[in-house]
Amino acid sequence: GILVITEGVFGMSGKVGSLDEIVKMKEDFNFRILCDDAHGFGTMGPTGAGVPELLNCMDGIDLYFSTFAKSMASIGGFVAADKDIVMYLKYNMRSQIYAKALPMPFVVGGMKRLELIKKHPEFREKLWENVHALQQGLRERGFDIGETTSPVTPVFLHGDYELTHVVGLVQDLRENMGVFCSIVTYPVVPKGQIMLRIIPTASHTLEDVEYTMNCFKIVQDKLTAGVYRQIAEKFIEEQTKQLDFA
Secondary structure (H helix, E strand, O other), X not given: OEXXXXXXXXXXXOOEOOHHHHHHHHHOOOEEEEEEOOOOOOOOOXXXXXXXXXXXXXXXXXXXXXXXXOOOOOOOEXXXXXXXXXXXXXXXXXXXXXXXXXXXXXXXHHHHHHHHHHHOHHHHHHHHXXXXXXXXXXXXXXXXXXXXXXXXXXXXXXXXXXXXHHHHHHHHHHHHHOOOOEEEOOOOOOOOOXXXXXXXXXXXOHHHHHHXXXXXXXXXXXXXXXXXXXXXXXXXXXXXXXXXXX
């Protein structure tokens, strides 16, 4: 048979996949769908059940996969499917057969986190309040965040910048401003493109969001002015001298 594998939320762009349209295609083509909803589970849909719930196509998903490492801030993951499929995976999947079970504290913690997701929609509402404030504010400040429709917030850097320049920017954010974000480069994104990725949480305040946006504006101005380029060139020059001396 044919297995179509897709994501609920595409982890780099933040865009929600067209799951409902893919499910409709099952009427004309004989295939199964595996949905990796790592970024959608706990954050998307009326109850946090993910993108299939958001798009009202859960019944059309044959295998639903997600992780405990995103919205549940833990380790591990799960596959939800018909019992026969789950039993097949249980006794045929190498990562299952040769792996140990999750330690009990993580299992209990995961169950408690699942309970919080189900019983406290206000956490998700707060998350989305922060998401909308961050993404709208970044756009208003002239940042290109693509077409994200999820908490995943990419920030695309346009210009003749090398990775060493952006490393300095990220270090400045983290070490001097207390703002953490990750750098995404080729092959995850196309060659010549550099992307920063930030994801707000429900525990952030709107003041945190405002501060973060202001910090991004500061480092963007420094990047444009060539500050990080000069730092990178100086560092490379010093390292080269040390190698020559050695």
